[in-house]
Amino acid sequence: MEIVKVENIKKKYLMGEYELEVLKGIDLTVKKGDAISIMGPSGSGKSTLLQIMGCLDKPTSGKLYIDSIDTSTMNADQLAGIRSRKIGFVFQFFYLISTLTSVDNIELPMVFNGLSHEERYKKASELLELVGLAERADHRPSELSGGERQRVAIARALANDPQIILADEPTGNLDSKSGQEIIHLLMKLNKEGYTLVMVSHDPEIARHARRIIHVKDGLIEKTEVVK
Amino acid sequence: MQHLDLLKYSITNLRSRKLRSYLTILGIVIGIAAIVTLISVAQGVNDFIMDQLGMLGGNWISIMPGSMKQRMSLGMMSAVSGKLTTNDGAALKSIPGVEDVMYELQIMRIPIQYKNETATVTGGGWNAVVFEFTSLLEVGEGRPYKDNERHVVVIGDTVANDIFKKKIEVNQIIKVGDTNFRVVGILKKSGGLASTTSGMIAMPLEDARELLGQQTTSNQVDEMAVMVSEGYDPEKVGEQIRLKLRQLHHVDEDNEDFTVMTPESISSIVGTITGTLELFLSGIAGIALLVGGIGIANTMFMSVMERTKEIGVLKAIGATDNIVLEMFLLEASIIGLVGGVLGLVLAGIATLVLNYFGVPTNISPELAIFGLFFSVIVGALAGFFPARRASQLMPVEALRYE
Ligand SMILES: Nc1ncnc2c1ncn2[C@@H]1O[C@H](COP(=O)(O)OP(=O)(O)O)[C@@H](O)[C@H]1O
Numbered sequence: 001m002e003i004v005k006v007e008n009i010k011k012k013y014l015m016g017e018y019e020l021e022v023l024k025g026i027d028l029t030v031k032k033g034d035a036i037s038i039m040g041p042s043g044s045g046k047s048t049l050l051q052i053m054g055c056l057d058k059p060t061s062g063k064l065y066i067d068s069i070d071t072s073t074m075n076a077d078q079l080a081g082i083r084s085r086k087i088g089f090v091f092q093f094f095y096l097i098s099t100l101t102s103v104d105n106i107e108l109p110m111v112f113n114g115l116s117h118e119e120r121y122k123k124a125s126e127l128l129e130l131v132g133l134a135e136r137a138d139h140r141p142s143e144l145s146g147g148e149r150q151r152v153a154i155a156r157a158l159a160n161d162p163q164i165i166l167a168d169e170p171t172g173n174l175d176s177k178s179g180q181e182i183i184h185l186l187m188k189l190n191k192e193g194y195t196l197v198m199v200s201h202d203p204e205i206a207r208h209a210r211r212i213i214h215v216k217d218g219l220i221e222k223t224e225v226v227k
Numbered sequence: 228m229q230h231l232d233l234l235k236y237s238i239t240n241l242r243s244r245k246l247r248s249y250l251t252i253l254g255i256v257i258g259i260a261a262i263v264t265l266i267s268v269a270q271g272v273n274d275f276i277m278d279q280l281g282m283l284g285g286n287w288i289s290i291m292p293g294s295m296k297q298r299m300s301l302g303m304m305s306a307v308s309g310k311l312t313t314n315d316g317a318a319l320k321s322i323p324g325v326e327d328v329m330y331e332l333q334i335m336r337i338p339i340q341y342k343n344e345t346a347t348v349t350g351g352g353w354n355a356v357v358f359e360f361t362s363l364l365e366v367g368e369g370r371p372y373k374d375n376e377r378h379v380v381v382i383g384d385t386v387a388n389d390i391f392k393k394k395i396e397v398n399q400i401i402k403v404g405d406t407n408f409r410v411v412g413i414l415k416k417s418g419g420l421a422s423t424t425s426g427m428i429a430m431p432l433e434d435a436r437e438l439l440g441q442q443t444t445s446n447q448v449d450e451m452a453v454m455v456s457e458g459y460d461p462e463k464v465g466e467q468i469r470l471k472l473r474q475l476h477h478v479d480e481d482n483e484d485f486t487v488m489t490p491e492s493i494s495s496i497v498g499t500i501t502g503t504l505e506l507f508l509s510g511i512a513g514i515a516l517l518v519g520g521i522g523i524a525n526t527m528f529m530s531v532m533e534r535t536k537e538i539g540v541l542k543a544i545g546a547t548d549n550i551v552l553e554m555f556l557l558e559a560s561i562i563g564l565v566g567g568v569l570g571l572v573l574a575g576i577a578t579l580v581l582n583y584f585g586v587p588t589n590i591s592p593e594l595a596i597f598g599l600f601f602s603v604i605v606g607a608l609a610g611f612f613p614a615r616r617a618s619q620l621m622p623v624e625a626l627r628y629e
């Protein structure tokens with residue numbers, strides 16, 4: 001089953017006089033249970049592609065299907081609904097809400113999804129358990145290490161049982177040991193059934209996936225199957 | 228349910244960003260305090276003046292020598308042609324609606340002596356009816372003098388209590404000029420316009436004429452006032468008085484040598500004064516609103532702009548535009564409310580200080596409620612626009628904001 005389908009997506013930025021075409025026509029299909037890495041040099045358009053796949057940004061042209069539904073005609077509220085229920089986004093810089101504790105950060109997407117306090121608390125506790133941070137429930141981000149923050153961010157991404165996890169350089173801001181742990185956590189989640197697409201420019205990290213999409217100058221250069 | 232959760236989020240946010248919350252609130256507190264204080268001064272001054280002018284009002288008609296035209300061109304204090312006499316007054320009594328006539332003789336400066344100390348005061352002579360005419364001369368201790376008495380005085384409370392080392396009591400003798408006078412009454416202590424009478428002495432008309440000596444002819448007076456009987460229109464009585472005085476003075480409308488001031492003509496003069504004042508004070512209040520409003524809007528605007536990135540995160544994890552808007556509107560309203568309450572407290576303190584320095588103020592309940600509403604609404608509006616702008620961005624655009 002196709003979770004995400006990208007069809008001839010282009011993204012242009014208008015830089016004053018001239019146009020910068022960051023994505024020049026990308027086709028990509030992500031099937032349920034997939035684990036895909038997107039690799040490429042810096043500035044090749046990896047983040048732009050992932051953000052479009054996560055409905056955080058809109059393509060200039062082309063189509064994006066999530067769960068076989070065309071998102072190009074959706075209004076702001078419908079897109080918010082997709083982001084809320086179908087997508088879990090993990091950022092390089094974590095982007096936790098600094099004033100909230102771990103458990104509150106994880107509960108926040110469920111607040112937006114209209115879940116009751118009891119449901120939220122139960123789910124957040126399970127997720128904290130899953131990412132191995134049960135004892136850090138009441139800590140604020142500033143009291144956590146980088147690796148721990150990223151675990152909380154991953155738990156938050158899972159809050160509403162998304163169809164897919166999109167991770168943009170999830171280890172990019174971590175030391176190699178924490179980075180390894182985060183990758184192992186993501187791969188563990190993939191084994192448990194979560195679909196995963198992550199961006200990385202580090203071949204060691206990218207290799208954990210089953211497929212590596214090489215992006216260069218806004219186009220898919222090649223698709224590599226990891227043995 | 229969700230609304231309560233959002234409220235909780237806002238409160239958590241405000242409480243854990245204490246410094247920023249305090250700074251934002253401080254900006255609002257100062258704005259609201261400035262607005263409320265300035266408007267309260269405007270109201271206080273207005274009340275004060277209306278109060279004082281109210282004391283002048285009443286059912287009486289004032290008559291002065293010289294025409295209004297002369298007075299305007301020569302200035303209030305200049306000598307004017309035309310004389311008023313007690314004969315004029317006696318003649319006016321025949322007009323229906325004239326209840327009584329008050330005469331006044333002014334004495335600019337007069338030496339008084341008490342227990343070997345001397346001082347100079349202002350004073351004047353009036354017939355006894357003056358005590359019924361105006362609340363400016365309200366006797367506190369003792370009694371007013373009567374028309375058949377001579378060499379008696381009613382003195383202001385400053386004269387009685389402050390000028391001399393020893394206080395002057397009722398029934399004691401003071402020397403006015405070269406003559407001994409018995410103090411029969413002491414005026415009530417009062418503030419405002421009435422305080423102008425606290426440093427003066429009042430004596431019967433004949434005594435004043437005696438003290439003035441050569442300066443005045445036998446029946447001349449400096450001013451007269453007519454008390455209008457109940458049920459008569461002061462304007463109509465005033466018209467009759469003018470006709471009568473023209474006849475007595477052998478003048479016609481164009482060369483009148485007297486001025487008749489009815490309550491209506493007084494209130495129209497007063498009206499132009501207070502009108503100008505009100506314009507001035509509402510100008511100040513307007514400036515306060517503008518400056519305070521801009522201050523509030525600015526602080527709120529900046530504090531929301533700063534958090535565009537947070538809005539990006541909230542949207543990325545599934546918040547709709549309206550949820551974001553609600554969160555920030557709640558926060559802005561809470562800040563506005565807290566800032567408004569504290570601003571009122573600060574304004575209250577400021578007015579106490581102003582009162583101490585003699586500036587009248589008045590924080591009416593309406594003003595307090597207005598201040599609170601203004602704070603919440605300006606705060607919420609100022610939060611609303613940047614929050615809406617940020618909430619309508621695509622998440623990446625908001626996230627890119629530094
Ligand atoms: N908002 C923007 N306006 C203009 N150019 C942008 C914008 N966002 C990204 N870019 C450009 O698009 C290109 C691709 O960016 P990005 O997708 O972040 O690359 P990557 O993640 O592969 O390093 C870069 O050259 C970047 O400068």
Ligand SMILES: [Mg+2]
Nearest residue numbers: 046047048168
């Ligand atoms: Mg990138």
